[in-house]
Amino acid sequence: MSGLARLYTRITGNEILILGPARAGKTSFSEYLQYGLLEPEQETATTITPHKSASFRIKIGKQSALEMKVKRAVHVAGEIGPTEHARLPEERRPQAIVVPGAPHIRDFRMCGRLANTLL
Ligand SMILES: Nc1nc2c(ncn2[C@@H]2O[C@H](COP(=O)(O)OP(=O)(O)OP(=O)(O)O)[C@@H](O)[C@H]2O)c(=O)[nH]1
Ligand SMILES: [Mg+2]
Numbered sequence: 001m002s003g004l005a006r007l008y009t010r011i012t013g014n015e016i017l018i019l020g021p022a023r024a025g026k027t028s029f030s031e032y033l034q035y036g037l038l039e040p041e042q043e044t045a046t047t048i049t050p051h052k053s054a055s056f057r058i059k060i061g062k063q064s065a066l067e068m069k070v071k072r073a074v075h076v077a078g079e080i081g082p083t084e085h086a087r088l089p090e091e092r093r094p095q096a097i098v099v100p101g102a103p104h105i106r107d108f109r110m111c112g113r114l115a116n117t118l119l
Contacts, residue, residue: 001057009055013069014095019085022046022078025100030075033058047077 001009016033018026027047032038034056053073060066074092076085089097 006055009069010071013055013071015071016073016096017092017094018075018098020099026075029100030073033073050076
């Protein structure tokens with residue numbers, strides 16, 4: 001994306017907030033959204049501080065006919081707990097909230113977790 005397109009996306013795009021318990025797959029989902037990469041299950045670092053992505057666009061459908069402008073995807077540390085998580089939608093007013101499935105409904109393929117994701 002050119003600098004101008006990124007600026008336009010940042011101004012006009014939507015914020016996606018990714019919430020859920022520790023180890024639920026928030027960081028993995030955020031990276032999947034941004035880069036389209038599904039990593040196999042592996043050891044990952046625990047998120048300590050809130051993470052805001054750069055602006056990006058998601059294109060799907062025939063000839064990428066559907067496009068969503070994402071101002072930023074935000075995910076936080078699962079460890080801060082449910083009370084803090086419940087406060088965040090009010091504070092950030094995102095256009096979409098994603099809650100990746102908890103580890104107990106983990107599938108043997110990465111997309112299993114994504115299939116349990118509410119958009
Ligand atoms: N099987 C499977 N494993 C996943 C999936 N998404 C993430 N994982 C694994 O789950 C673990 C935790 O993933 P993270 O994305 O770091 O989870 P997180 O919610 O950001 O964790 P915290 O930062 O500690 O809150 C890692 O071992 C990942 O490889 C999925 O869709 N399926
Ligand atoms: Mg994380």
